[in-house]
Amino acid sequence: MVFAHTILVWTQGPDGLRGARARRAQLSGDEAPIPAIPSGSMIDFRRLRYFVTVARERSFTRAAACLNMAQPPLSRRIQEIEEEVGTRLIDRDARPLVLTPAGRLFYEQALQVLQRHNQMQAVMHRYVQHERPRFVVGLIPSGFHARLPQLIRRFRVMAPDVDLSLQELTSHEQVTALKEGRIDVGLGRVRVEDDAIRRQVLREEALLVALAPNSPLTTAKGPLDLAELATTPLILYPCEPRPSYADAILSLFSDLGITLEMTIEVRELHTALIMAAAGEGACIVPASAHMLAHPDVVFRPTLQPVTSPIILSHRMGDTSPALETLLRAFAGLYTEWGFPISASLRERLSPSQADPRPQGL
Structure with missing residues (x-):
């Protein structure tokens, strides 16, 4: 017997996020492609939120109440998504509702897309409110870093146009805040595993x-x-x-x-x-x-x-100049203080970046 699973591939087009093609990959190594979704179709953030709410509530009635809308329009929006992805996502005959295998995969992907959208909104909101880039660092309580004042001063000399602020958060709270876009970096000592977070041992x-x-x-x-x-x-x-x-x-x-x-x-x-x-x-x-x-x-x-370990955590794929400046500030001060720098941090920073020393400090 040959088993198969559905893989959703997302693409970004000029008119927004597109629910892209799905293909059925067989465990035998063969592939039986499903017809691609028409290029004019588009699954927007609003309908993604509708689907996530239905999946969580496992009921159209409860989901409609949560969304403050009538049930028939909600059901139609979910049907539109299913038509665009080309497969059934919800088993409507089950009570409570159950996601199909494709529905579970779509749900996981939808969560990631909405999470990234929320991060983008939070970052842009902070930028507009402060009229210049804002960089938020989460710190564990209990005097995590006795030399933190020197680090903050060094960062502000190296990045005078960035508004640096601090928030006291536990290591686990930092991971949540990073994923929600409320902070840009977390500093702690506990390794919290999460695929969306990159950890850098300083x-x-x-x-x-x-x-x-x-x-x-x-x-x-x-x-x-x-x-x-x-x-x-x-x-x-x-x-x-x-x-x-x-x-x-x-x-x-x-x-x-x-x-x-x-x-x-x-x-x-x-x-x-x-x-x-x-x-x-x-x-x-x-x-x-x-x-x-x-x-x-x-x-x-x-x-x-x-x-x-002193661990710096940030969102996977973050290449912002402020993050790189903070890493260079750590490396430079550690060098001046005679502290050993982790091999991974040395590899991440080029030799010219590893020992920055701004004028006048």
Whole structure:
């Protein structure tokens, strides 16, 4: 028996988005083409939204109510789409309604098209409102980057015509905001997998152990073996949402085969440092945290070479000048500070871009 599936191919014409041809690709490797859709047909954003609403509600009645329209016109619009793509998308005999295999594929494609359209609208709205390009950076809470002020100043020198603004968002919130066009870049430490998002590791930052000055673990010289923390309460942050940096630290100990007797979870880095200073336990923090530290906190390097990535996330395919400027700003400052730059970032930037140093800074 030969099975087949339908593939929709979208094309962009001078008069808008066209629902293009469909072909039936057989698993045997043979192809049996379906007649192409007439070149004059056009599936617009309005009808795509109608279809997505029907697919989500699984009912023409509920979808019509959501769209504030009568049911017969809605049904006709869906029929028009089916006629243009050349196949049935919805099984109307099922209760509730069910998408056909072609309908499921069309639904996935429609979501991507509408998502990109929403991103475009958001970007243009920001541009019109501010009369110049606006570049929004999402940052995780808890003092993600102690050297962030220097980075912002460098970016503004390199791109004086760009309106840079910051938003505090968790790593997962950043992914949603990127896909909706509300931010242009996200900076965090947690790898969130999403096909629409590209992640760029800027560098791996060394981790330190934060302790109270009177802790027995501060008396020894040299790096601290993380195994010595097994019987010490480990202060983790943030406690929510999960997964987060806290889970990365737990995984680190698990990978090293170290079983922790007790953990304490708090919301923010600052709270964790205060508790460490008070002798409530130890906390694993990025090396840059010493710039934000409580004066009664002692930092010790670790015997094991453990690090935490600094990750820049952006929309797949984004080649905006502002994004490239931000990457060059990171690379330039890291070079000046003596920090190693990730191999992937070096490959992304040409040698001439890797160490930018604007005049007057």
